Amino acid sequence: MTIHLEKAVSRVDGPLKVTGRALYAGEFGTADLCTGYVVNSSIAKGRILRIDTTEALKVVGVLDVLTHENRPAVASYNESYTDMDAADGKHFRPLYNDRILYSMQPVALVVAESFEAARYAASLVRVDYESEPPQADLYAQRSEAHKAPTELPPDRGDAEEAWTQAPVKVEAEYHSAAEFHNPMEMHASTVIYSTDGKLTIHDKTQGVQNSAQFISNIFGLPDGDVRVVTPFVGGAFGSGLRPQYQLVLATMAALKLKRSVRVVLSREQMFSFGHRPETLQHLKLACDQDGKLVSTIHEVMGETSSFEDFTEMVVVWSASLYQCPNVRLKYDLVPLDLYTPLDMRAPGAVLGVYALESAMDELSYAAGIDPLELRIRNFTATDPASGNNPYSSKELLECYRQGAERFGWNKRSPQPRSMKEGRQLIGYGMATGVWEAMQNPASAKAVITIDGSVVVSSATADIGTGTYTVMTQIAAECFGLPLEKVTFKLGDSTLPKAPLEGGSFTVSSVGSAVKQACEALQQQLLDQAKQDDQSPFKNFELTDVIFENGTMRIKASPQECIEITELLKQGGSPSMEALASASPKEERDNYTTATHSAVFVEVRVDEDFGTVQISRMVSAIAAGRILSLKPGRNQILGGMVWGIGMALQEEGMLDKKLARWMNHNIAEYHYPVNADIHDLDVIFVKEHDEIVNPLGAKGIGEIGIVGVAAAIANAIYHATGKRIRDLPITLDKVFQS
Amino acid sequence: MNATPVRQHRPEAESETHSISLLLNGKQVQLTVEPWTTLLDLLREHLNLTGTKKGCDHGQCGACTVLVNGTRINACLSLAVMQDGAEITTIEGLANGDQLHPMQAAFVEQDAFQCGYCTPGQICSAIGMIKEGKAKTRDEIREQMSGNLCRCGAYTNILAAIEQAMPACQGESRE
Numbered sequence: 001m002t003i004h005l006e007k008a009v010s011r012v013d014g015p016l017k018v019t020g021r022a023l024y025a026g027e028f029g030t031a032d033l034c035t036g037y038v039v040n041s042s043i044a045k046g047r048i049l050r051i052d053t054t055e056a057l058k059v060v061g062v063l064d065v066l067t068h069e070n071r072p073a074v075a076s077y078n079e080s081y082t083d084m085d086a087a088d089g090k091h092f093r094p095l096y097n098d099r100i101l102y103s104m105q106p107v108a109l110v111v112a113e114s115f116e117a118a119r120y121a122a123s124l125v126r127v128d129y130e131s132e133p134p135q136a137d138l139y140a141q142r143s144e145a146h147k148a149p150t151e152l153p154p155d156r157g158d159a160e161e162a163w164t165q166a167p168v169k170v171e172a173e174y175h176s177a178a179e180f181h182n183p184m185e186m187h188a189s190t191v192i193y194s195t196d197g198k199l200t201i202h203d204k205t206q207g208v209q210n211s212a213q214f215i216s217n218i219f220g221l222p223d224g225d226v227r228v229v230t231p232f233v234g235g236a237f238g239s240g241l242r243p244q245y246q247l248v249l250a251t252m253a254a255l256k257l258k259r260s261v262r263v264v265l266s267r268e269q270m271f272s273f274g275h276r277p278e279t280l281q282h283l284k285l286a287c288d289q290d291g292k293l294v295s296t297i298h299e300v301m302g303e304t305s306s307f308e309d310f311t312e313m314v315v316v317w318s319a320s321l322y323q324c325p326n327v328r329l330k331y332d333l334v335p336l337d338l339y340t341p342l343d344m345r346a347p348g349a350v351l352g353v354y355a356l357e358s359a360m361d362e363l364s365y366a367a368g369i370d371p372l373e374l375r376i377r378n379f380t381a382t383d384p385a386s387g388n389n390p391y392s393s394k395e396l397l398e399c400y401r402q403g404a405e406r407f408g409w410n411k412r413s414p415q416p417r418s419m420k421e422g423r424q425l426i427g428y429g430m431a432t433g434v435w436e437a438m439q440n441p442a443s444a445k446a447v448i449t450i451d452g453s454v455v456v457s458s459a460t461a462d463i464g465t466g467t468y469t470v471m472t473q474i475a476a477e478c479f480g481l482p483l484e485k486v487t488f489k490l491g492d493s494t495l496p497k498a499p500l501e502g503g504s505f506t507v508s509s510v511g512s513a514v515k516q517a518c519e520a521l522q523q524q525l526l527d528q529a530k531q532d533d534q535s536p537f538k539n540f541e542l543t544d545v546i547f548e549n550g551t552m553r554i555k556a557s558p559q560e561c562i563e564i565t566e567l568l569k570q571g572g573s574p575s576m577e578a579l580a581s582a583s584p585k586e587e588r589d590n591y592t593t594a595t596h597s598a599v600f601v602e603v604r605v606d607e608d609f610g611t612v613q614i615s616r617m618v619s620a621i622a623a624g625r626i627l628s629l630k631p632g633r634n635q636i637l638g639g640m641v642w643g644i645g646m647a648l649q650e651e652g653m654l655d656k657k658l659a660r661w662m663n664h665n666i667a668e669y670h671y672p673v674n675a676d677i678h679d680l681d682v683i684f685v686k687e688h689d690e691i692v693n694p695l696g697a698k699g700i701g702e703i704g705i706v707g708v709a710a711a712i713a714n715a716i717y718h719a720t721g722k723r724i725r726d727l728p729i730t731l732d733k734v735f736q737s
Numbered sequence: 738m739n740a741t742p743v744r745q746h747r748p749e750a751e752s753e754t755h756s757i758s759l760l761l762n763g764k765q766v767q768l769t770v771e772p773w774t775t776l777l778d779l780l781r782e783h784l785n786l787t788g789t790k791k792g793c794d795h796g797q798c799g800a801c802t803v804l805v806n807g808t809r810i811n812a813c814l815s816l817a818v819m820q821d822g823a824e825i826t827t828i829e830g831l832a833n834g835d836q837l838h839p840m841q842a843a844f845v846e847q848d849a850f851q852c853g854y855c856t857p858g859q860i861c862s863a864i865g866m867i868k869e870g871k872a873k874t875r876d877e878i879r880e881q882m883s884g885n886l887c888r889c890g891a892y893t894n895i896l897a898a899i900e901q902a903m904p905a906c907q908g909e910s911r912e
């Protein structure tokens with residue numbers, strides 16, 4: 001029995017968020033704060049010949065215009081620019097020299113007393129360029145592809161031969177557009193300059209320590225001089241995994257002017273850095289008459305930049321999701337004159353699984369087997385990609401069963417175009433989803449004070465994922481305290497070390513550290529009790545005692561109890577604290593750890609207009625223990641909404657001649673609004689796991705989106721008989737194909 | 738060669754400032770504003786009322802929704818000078834001390850947000866929408882709340898929160 005965990009608890013930071021009191025990176029201020037506004041390049045490739053700032057400097061209130069010619073000194077070696085989520089190659093160095101590497105690259109920062117003055121003056125900065133023709137066409141540049149610098153699972157058997165010989169086979173090419181993270185809060189950094197030259201930075205980031213280290217390194221500042229404090233992040237989805245250029249520019253200006261500076265990007269500028277790469281995938285699948293897979297060939301070509309090789313886990317899933325004796329994978333990158341792509345919610349998996357699960361659907365029709373049944377027949381309890389390691393847990397079959405039942409999959413008529421309501425074609429589609437369940441080393445500190453309250457801290461982030469809430473629940477559970485007695489602190493680089501907040505590994509990593517820190521503190525309290533020779537606790541271990549409402553008791557004889565405040569008094573200190581670090585157990589190496597899902601979708605396609613409505617979606621998730629039900633369900637719902645966006649709407653539109661994103665605003669870059677969302681249903685399938693981490697929780701930030709795009713595309717095929725292999729599936733494509 | 742287009746330079750004259758008065762979250766305030774300052778920047782940059790969010794500055798996202806004389810508007814699309822004499826309610830003005838407004842309480846209870854950045858706008862918009870009295874069905878609520886984007890995708894719970902708070906809010910607007 002738990003008191004807080006696995007319960008539907010309201011977010012502990014909810015009241016701050018609904019009253020507008022939660023402060024985000026661009027909302028901190030000081031009396032001397034000035035504002036920077038970024039000027040971006042109008043060309044994609046070439047050199048800056050001249051920057052004329054005369055007119056800009058004349059604007060009342062303008063303090064300075066920083067360019068590569070007058071910025072403070074920065075590190076020149078590439079190593080200094082590395083970060084916790086770096087891609088292979090050379091990190092982009094803002095205002096470093098006269099080279100233009102991509103369109104909308106920052107070329108100057110106007111700093112002024114007011115936002116309006118800075119923005120206006122930025123429009124007066126005149127930049128002359130020498131321009132070279134950029135390359136931004138993935139298809140045209142295919143011949144320039146090189147092998148992605150990442151290790152893939154080894155090939156198995158002879159996939160080509162098996163495909164050729166197989167009785168049932170499909171071959172298809174899938175394309176997906178570039179997507180942009182577009183968190184609601186635009187990237188911002190507020191650098192508070194203190195008179196001793198130390199910096200306190202409020203940066204929109206998924207890793208405060210990542211930003212702090214990055215700034216220390218490139219400006220050669222002692223570690224203690226840079227502190228990054230970001231209690232709230234207005235969404236990120238990966239956009240905050242790497243330090244972005246506004247952080248560097250704001251710091252440059254603060255150091256140069258010896259003043260506090262804030263730089264907030266505009267929505268347009270949110271399109272001037274990382275994105276999910278445009279990707280081209282070639283799939284060949286074959287099975288025998290019974291639907292058993294005999295060959296899987298998955299080849300991917302993703303875009304990257306001219307200065308870094310961006311890789312993600314895109315093809316690996318095809319080697320592990322189903323049992324198949326012959327597998328061949330290939331992953332190439334095509335360098336383009338665009339900014340380096342960036343991890344975006346379930347990076348790689350959403351793309352790779354989209355293609356794999358679309359091809360599985362195509363195979364089901366070729367084999368004449370129900371799409372769900374085909375997946376069940378190819379289910380594997382071990383992981384073929386890792387030499388058939390067992391899974392630490394894998395309730396995927398239960399996901400299929402419960403999801404299908406809730407959805408009513410058995411009401412599906414097998415023929416495409418066979419379900420109709422008036423002028424609406426109805427289609428059912430499904431797909432499997434998968435994501436890794438990782439754990440990274442993390443630390444946490446727990447402090448208990450004389451008033452009986454507990455404060456736990458770690459330098460992690462809450463980007464909307466519910467970190468504050470779930471960590472509070474974990475600590476409150478350990479101490480048997482009401483939630484109000486427990487505070488969790490995050491988002492401060494001076495707190496105990498935490499990994500980046502991403503990859504669905506925060507609960508697994510930081511949650512484990514929180515639990516261990518609480519246990520270490522409990523051990524200290526027990527040790528304190530044992531100091532007294534008469535203590536009834538003398539012969540008991542931590543496993544023999546429980547903590548409850550500010551007391552410590554012996555489980556076997558609960559009347560033996562001592563107040564924690566009493567223990568602290570005995571120890572002669574108003575508080576007691578413990579620091580703990582948690583690392584993945586070695587035992588994990590013998591297992592594959594992953595979350596799984598089964599997604600079922602009903603679409604309604606209007607025959608006259610080609611519009612697609614996602615009328616129902618059921619997602620059954622197996623992700624170990626779900627520690628916090630409200631934020632947990634919300635994460636999955638968010639992932640489903642993201643999947644709808646990916647399938648139907650989201651598309652960075654590139655002018656290939658200019659190598660410039662043209663729909664750089666959220667009226668033209670579409671993602672779902674409230675009216676696009678109908679009946680979404682989440683099932684958390686029970687999954688017991690003692691291997692993955694001490695909490696038995698796998699993390700759920702990504703799994704909700706994986707598979708959704710395929711399920712939708714498959715449902716559209718079922719509704720219309722049209723196989724559209726190009727995301728997003730906009731109505732023009734529904735009409736054309 | 739490629740060059741940035743040159744814009745017409747604005748006259749150098751010192752800007753003319755304007756004096757306006759607002760009934761802001763129940764308090765009468767007298768302010769001097771520049772003609773180009775938006776209502777949103779007035780709140781966020783000049784009055785430190787950062788609860789109202791900026792998500793686009795172009796009227797595309799609804800994060801900046803506030804109530805002007807009870808009507809929801811995008812504060813980024815209005816100049817501060819245009820609001821002289823108006824009654825303005827922002828997210829900071831909804832709660833009664835520690836007592837959350839029913840819409841705020843419903844948002845917390847239904848977990849109608851993740852990152853919270855769109856939330857002040859959603860809440861103000863929902864209150865304004867209920868007052869408009871045109872949303873009777875779930876689909877109508879969805880439609881009429883579609884000017885408020887939520888990148889976290891919390892729409893299902895936003896709808897649930899609005900449905901929960903609707904009766905209390907309707908009572909309030911009748912008062």
Ligand code: FES
Pocket residue numbers: 790791792793794795796797798799800801802811812813814
């Ligand atoms: S900031 Fe006003 S609508 Fe987006």
Ligand code: FES
Pocket residue numbers: 184234235464849850851852853854855856886887888889890891
């Ligand atoms: S809660 Fe994050 S954008 Fe709505």
